[in-house]
Amino acid sequence: MSLHSGRLHKRSENAPGQKSKVAKQSNRKRVQPLSKLHCEKNQLVLEGITRPCVLVDTPMKGVRIDGDGGSLVRPSPLPHLGWGSSDDVWVKMVSREQSYRHSKSFMQKHPTLQPRMRSMLLDWLIEVSDEYTLHRQTFYLAQDYFDRFMSTQNDVEKSMLQLIGITCLFVASKMEEACPPKLWQMAYITAGTYYKEEILKMELIILKALRWNLCPETAVSWLQLYFQMASMSVDSDLLEPQFPQDAYIQMTRLLDLCILSINSLDFQYRVLAASVLCHFLQQEAVEKLSGLSKDVLQPCLNWMAPFVESVGRCGRVATRDFASVKDDGHNIQTHTDYMTMLKDACKNEADSQFPTPPSSTEKTDAH
Incomplete structure (x- = not known):
């Protein structure tokens, strides 16, 4: 059964009582908002997830890996561990x-979106991560949340992408950072495009859609x-x-x-x-x-x-x-x-061919 998030309405520019509490933060560098992604319609519908995503808490002998030709998991390449x-x-x-699971096929569910919009959003999230000195793992968690969340949705409009993206980063920062950015900081970095309340609403929508599975590798x-x-x-x-x-x-x-x-x-x-x-x-x-x-x-x-x-x-x-x-x-x-x-x-991604990796004498020693 599908879950409905309801509609997130756009606010009036002069709505009473909506003055930002962070107006005095003008000395902070402003990350450029994603203005090119905005349009009118703002509605999300959560689709029922037919296959639950659950963490495996016990060893799974004989797990098959699709990306490895369906073969059984190979012996562990990890060194000996004194703690496990x-x-x-x-x-x-x-x-x-x-x-x-993640797949680029989710774009087929969103006719108004283009792959470049995802690229622009993730690039902006990297910039936000840089501004707030967030860890690499925080950004990559946000990227995973975004892609998996979008695979549970239909007909998401481009005006919602920045809200979804900043909310994914907000959730990821709470998972990874010792001192994650405050809610008002996440709202502030959108240059007034979204309020704290909207991020909180979207946070709950995303968590429900992901079924609280927030710990991918x-x-x-x-x-x-x-x-x-x-x-x-x-x-x-x-x-x-x-x-x-x-x-x-x-x-x-x-x-x-x-x-x-x-x-x-x-x-x-x-x-x-x-x-x-x-x-x-x-x-x-x-x-x-x-x-x-x-x-x-x-x-x-x-x-x-x-x-x-x-x-x-x-x-x-x-x-x-x-x-x-x-x-x-x-x-x-x-x-x-x-x-x-x-x-x-x-430019040449579609028809490029990767040459044979260079020999050891041609590579620069990474050490």
Whole structure:
């Protein structure tokens, strides 16, 4: 049975009692609002979810993974864990790829939307994350919430995208950040487009649609895991950060650019992350780290080729220092001119072919 959210009405410009309480915050940098996405109609209808998305709380022996040719989960590539079973941890992580599904086919449910609108929204959310010094995982959680939420909806108008996006980021920040932005800050960053009450209403709609399943393994969490495994010494613990931060920042820029394209949803997050890592480490090593075969990785590597070229033309990204963040700056989501890079990458995306990954002598050592 379908659930109906009701209508979120647009307010009058001179509505009484609606004066913002944050008018004095003029010294804060204003992130440009998504004015190009606005129009008249504002209604959402929640569709019943035929297949519940649930976390797997117990080991699942013999789990089948669609993206791996329907084969059984391979032996865990995780190192020995002093605090738990590496096999159980690995199976639980991989099984979330089955429970937390995403697909670009959701666009077919929204005739008035275009893939570029999703790209613009996610680019803006990266900019908001940068402004509020949010972690990369926070943005990637918001991206996952948005894509999964949209798959439960029909006929969402573009005027609602900014509200949905900022609400997803608000929920994600409460899941990930030690000190998440306040509700009024989220309303303020929309440049007065939405009030706090509207964000709260949308929050409940999203949580119900997602059935409160808010803990996916994101693309960036897979990337960090793989790189941590590649960098750790024999006697170190997996939970002890020790990878080269500068190399990780270069990787995340490529991942950010890829996730802005709706075609990235053709791939599982772990496949997307492993494909990014293949451009910094030997593919054979990545296959061992990820438990993914060449046949699984190659389609994603082929698709990713123009994105790699676009990033390469922009040179290396500089490491930033954050006054309010100590020893964790590499995990802060930063923004750059992703839309220009995306436009450049998508020019030849359809007919590009990925060359054979370079040999070890041709690659720059990520360490």
